[in-house]
Amino acid sequence: MNNRIEKCLDNLKSRNKKALITFITAGYGGYEMTEKAILEMEKSGADIIELGVPFSDPIAEGCVIQNSSMMSLQRGTTLTGIFQTVKQIRTKTDIPLILMMYINSIFRYGKEDFFIQCRKCGIDGIIVPDLPFEERDEISEQAEKNDIISISLVAPTSHERIKKIVSESRGFIYCVSSTGVTGTRNSFKTDFKDFFSEINKYSQIPDMLGFGISSPEQIKEIKKYFDGIIVGSAIVKLINEKNISGSLSDINSFTSRLRYALDN
Numbered sequence: 001m002n003n004r005i006e007k008c009l010d011n012l013k014s015r016n017k018k019a020l021i022t023f024i025t026a027g028y029g030g031y032e033m034t035e036k037a038i039l040e041m042e043k044s045g046a047d048i049i050e051l052g053v054p055f056s057d058p059i060a061e062g063c064v065i066q067n068s069s070m071m072s073l074q075r076g077t078t079l080t081g082i083f084q085t086v087k088q089i090r091t092k093t094d095i096p097l098i099l100m101m102y103i104n105s106i107f108r109y110g111k112e113d114f115f116i117q118c119r120k121c122g123i124d125g126i127i128v129p130d131l132p133f134e135e136r137d138e139i140s141e142q143a144e145k146n147d148i149i150s151i152s153l154v155a156p157t158s159h160e161r162i163k164k165i166v167s168e169s170r171g172f173i174y175c176v177s178s179t180g181v182t183g184t185r186n187s188f189k190t191d192f193k194d195f196f197s198e199i200n201k202y203s204q205i206p207d208m209l210g211f212g213i214s215s216p217e218q219i220k221e222i223k224k225y226f227d228g229i230i231v232g233s234a235i236v237k238l239i240n241e242k243n244i245s246g247s248l249s250d251i252n253s254f255t256s257r258l259r260y261a262l263d264n
Contacts, residue, residue, distance in 0.1 A: 002147060003096075003124055003125075003147055003149055003171070004094065004095075004096040004097075004124045005048060005096045005098070005124045005125050005149055005171045005172070006149075006170075006171060007096075008047055008048060008095075008096050009171075009172060009205075009206050009227075009228075012047060012228075013206070013227075017262075017263065018223060018226070018227055018228050018229070018262045018263075019047045019048060019172075019206065019208060019227060019228025019229070020045055020046050020047050020048075020228065020229060020231075020255070020258055020259055020262055021046070021047065021048040021049070021050060021098075021208060021210075021228060021229065021230040021231070022041045022046040022048075022049055022050070022230075022231055022232070022235055022255060022258075023049070023050040023051075023052060023100065023230065023231065023232030023233075023235060023236070024037050024038070024041075024049070024050075024051065024052065024232075024235060024236060024239070025051075025052040025054060025065060025068040025069055025072050025236055026051045026052060026053055026054065026072065026077060026082045026085070027054060027072035027073075027075055027076075027077025027081065027082065027085075028054075028068040028069075028071060028072045028075075028077075028236065028239055028241075029239050029240075029241045029244065029247070030075060030241075031077075031081060031082075031084075031085045033239065033241075033244055033247070034051070034085055035085060035088060035089050035092075036244070036248055037239070037247075037248065037251055038051075038089055038093070038095070038097075039089075039092060039093060040248050040251050040252050040255070041235075041251060041252075041255045042093055042095045043252065044251070044252045044253075044255035044256045044259065045255055045256055045258070045259030045260075046095070046255055046259075047095070047096070047228070048095065048096040048097075048098065049095055049096070049097050049098070050098045050099075050100045050127065050230065050232065051082065051086075051097060051098065051099055051100065052065060052068075052069065052099075052100045052101070052232070053079065053082060053099055053100065053101035053102075053105055054068075054069040054070075054072040054073045054077050055069060055073075055101065055102045055104070055105060056069075056070075056073065057102075062233060064233040064236050064237055065232060065233055065236055068236050068239070071241075079105060079109050079114075079117075082099075083117050083118075083120075083121045083123075084121075086121040086122055086123060087120075087121045087122065089122070090121065090122035096124045096125070097122065097123050097124055097125075098123070098124060098125040098126065098127060098151065099118070099123055099125075099126045099127070100126075100127045100129070101126065101127070101128060102128065102129070102130050103128050103130055103131045103138070103139075106126075106128070106139060111138075111139060111142050112142055114142070115139075115142040115143055115145070115146040115148055116146060118146060118148050119146040119147065119148065123148060124148065124149065125148060125149035125150070125151050125171055126139075126143070126148060126149075126150055126151065127150075127151045127153070127174060128150070129153060133152055133153075133161070133164070133165045136150060136152075149170050149171035150170075151169075151171050151172065151173075151174050152165050152166070152168075152169040152173060152174065153173075153174045153175075153176055154166060154173055154174070154175050154176065154199060155175075155176040156176070156195055162198055162199060162202065163201070163202045166199055166202045166203040166205075167202045167203070167204075169203070169205060170205065171205065172205055172206045172207065172208050172227070172228070173199060173203055173205060173206070173207045173208065174208055174210055174230070175195070175196070175199065175207050175208060175209045175210065175226065176210065176211045177209055177210065177211045177212050177213065192209075192222055192225040192226075193225065195225075196225045196226060206227035206228060207226050207227050207228075208226060208227060208228040208229065208230050209222070209225070209226045209228075209229055209230065210229070210230030210231075210232070211230075212233075213229055213230065213231050213234070214231070214233065214234040215234070216257045216258055216260065216261035217261070219258060219261040219262055220261050223261070223262060228262075229258070229262065231258060234254070235251060235254065235255070238250040238251050238254060239251075
């Protein structure tokens with residue numbers, strides 16, 4: 001077991017702790033802001049970090065992340081620049097890092113070169129929301145060769161596909177809280193008891209809930225159902241390009257509150 005994601009989750013399980021996975025859009029506010037935000041979130045209790053690779057048509061994202069992606073692209077953010085930033089981050093932390101991205105970005109870069117660069121710079125996993133599980137062979141060989149975990153997504157609408165997806169997955173299961181796109185939500189219509197009961201029939205790896213989690217209060221209410229939480233849009237909202245130091249303070253405070261809600 002060499003992958004940082006698996007090591008991290010195994011360590012959390014041994015201590016009976018739930019995972020906190022946080023997300024930011026790479027290059028939003030600049031590469032330096034990306035690095036500082038990652039280190040701040042780790043310091044405040046995040047266990048794993050997702051880095052969103054900006055894309056011109058992020059179909060799974062709500063307006064907050066769409067806007068951050070557009071602004072990051074306007075700054076000139078590229079995959080090459082993200083890889084260089086991750087190399088720099090790896091001199092300061094060993095926290096597991098995952099790229100959240102769209103399949104066209106991988107194809108454009110070149111599948112083989114992409115996964116080689118992921119391994120060389122220190123990326124541990126990828127999430128590709130527009131790549132159906134049934135088409136995972138498009139990237140699975142290159143991912144496995146470089147020990148990059150391709151994280152599978154399961155939605156409340158997956159139904160009969162749940163067994164196949166979760167039984168053949170590695171790392172953790174990304175459980176989508178609701179149909180639709182990412183973004184903060186005030187409430188959820190999904191019956192989490194039934195949803196996670198079905199997943200846990202077949203899964204041997206941790207399940208993480210994402211899409212719409214926006215407050216410590218929500219976490220306290222639903223944390224009994226899952227092994228960890230993924231928070232994205234609520235954190236991206238805190239980044240203010242005109243006030244970097246203030247943004248970092250806000251990220252620190254918010255991440256600490258999420259950590260406390262998971263642990264207490």
